[in-house]
Amino acid sequence: GENVEQHPSTLSVQEGDSAVIKCTYSDSASNYFPWYKQELGKRPQLIIDIRSNVGEKKDQRIAVTLNKTAKHFSLHITETQPEDSAVYFCAASPGGSNYKLTFGKGTLLTVNP
Amino acid sequence: DSGVTQTPKHLITATGQRVTLRCSPRSGDLSVYWYQQSLDQGLQFLIQYYNGEERAKGNILERFSAQQFPDLHSELNLSSLELGDSALYFCASSPRGVNEKLFFGSGTQLSVL
Numbered sequence: 317g318e319n320v321e322q323h324p325s326t327l328s329v330q331e332g333d334s335a336v337i338k339c340t341y342s343d344s345a346s347n348y349f350p351w352y353k354q355e356l357g358k359r360p361q362l363i364i365d366i367r368s369n370v371g372e373k374k375d376q377r378i379a380v381t382l383n384k385t386a387k388h389f390s391l392h393i394t395e396t397q398p399e400d401s402a403v404y405f406c407a408a409s410p411g412g413s414n415y416k417l418t419f420g421k422g423t424l425l426t427v428n429p
Numbered sequence: 430d431s432g433v434t435q436t437p438k439h440l441i442t443a444t445g446q447r448v449t450l451r452c453s454p455r456s457g458d459l460s461v462y463w464y465q466q467s468l469d470q471g472l473q474f475l476i477q478y479y480n481g482e483e484r485a486k487g488n489i490l491e492r493f494s495a496q497q498f499p500d501l502h503s504e505l506n507l508s509s510l511e512l513g514d515s516a517l518y519f520c521a522s523s524p525r526g527v528n529e530k531l532f533f534g535s536g537t538q539l540s541v542l
Contacts, residue, residue, distance in 0.1 A: 348528035359431060359519065359533040360472065367528070405472060409528055416485045417462070417531065421471035 318343040320408050322420025329396050330428050337423045339406035340388040346408040349382060349389045350417070355402045363404075364391070396427045432456065435520050435534035443542055447508040450537045452520030454501055460484070460526030461503040463495055466536070467516040478503055479526040510541045 319342040329335050341349075350365035366373045366380045366389065373380050377396075382389040393400055406420045432455035442448055454461050463475040474487035478497035489495075492510075497503045507514060517538050521531040 350530070352531075359535050360531075361431075361533070362530045365530070416474055416477070416487060418474060418487075419464075419472040 318346060318408055318410065318416065318418040320406060320418050320420040322406050322423055324423060325421065326424045326426070328426045328428065331396060331398060333396055335391075335393045335396055335400070335425055335427075337391045337404055337406065337425070338388060339390070339408075339420050340386075341408040341418075342387070343408070343410055344387065345410040348409040348417075349380070350407050350409075351378075351380060351391050352405045352407065352419075353402045354405065354422075360405060393425075396425075398427050398429050401425060401427045431532040431534065433520060433522050433532050433534035435518075435537050437537060438535065439538045439540075441540045441542065442510060444510055444512060446510050446541075447506065448510065448539065450505040450507070450518055450520075450539075452503045452505070452522075452534060454503070454520075454522030455532055458522035458524050458532070459501065460523045461497055461501070462521045462523075462531060463489075463503070463505050464519040464521065465516045466519060472519070475505070477526065484526060507539070512541050515539055515541045 322339045347368035352360040353363045354360040377394045379392040403422045405422045409417045434453040459480045462477045465473045475489040477485040495505045517536045519536045521533045
């Protein structure tokens, strides 16, 4: 089955700096890669996703890049703000009729004011 | 509010007992997912249902079972509970069940004493 590795497990940055979180996946059939943000005590919420026919996607201060050959994808947050502090999860899915969204173990991002 | 309702919010029980967690998906969503979240394992996929039928299965223990009813609500049954089953159990829903945004409920915190 799919295995998703996520690094780093914790990340601390100063407000205004950029943050990068990286994930690798094992199943070459995976074609959907979402990122979820989970604030303390809250539910995970989708912040951005990318499909295998796209190499990069941006949404304001957030961007995701995908390298299918190397089987890795990354989340980039620019101009970080204290409210970006949360746990971020990457995930991968092979789609089709066997849809199983497999999550990485998460990255705790702390943005220091 | 995601529109996904989970009950109860908290559950405290003893080893060997059986509990039932309930989930009502967003209006119109046909697919329901169950995830287990623990500190060391992140978000573990348990099982997915689509319009009443099981679609995908993850690392769900034989002591656990689930079903989705004709009104699309779902129940996760956990039996012969062990201390290690203590975790936050999330339900999520989506419209079609393939490569799309998941809407998570607020979770059920299960404590097995």
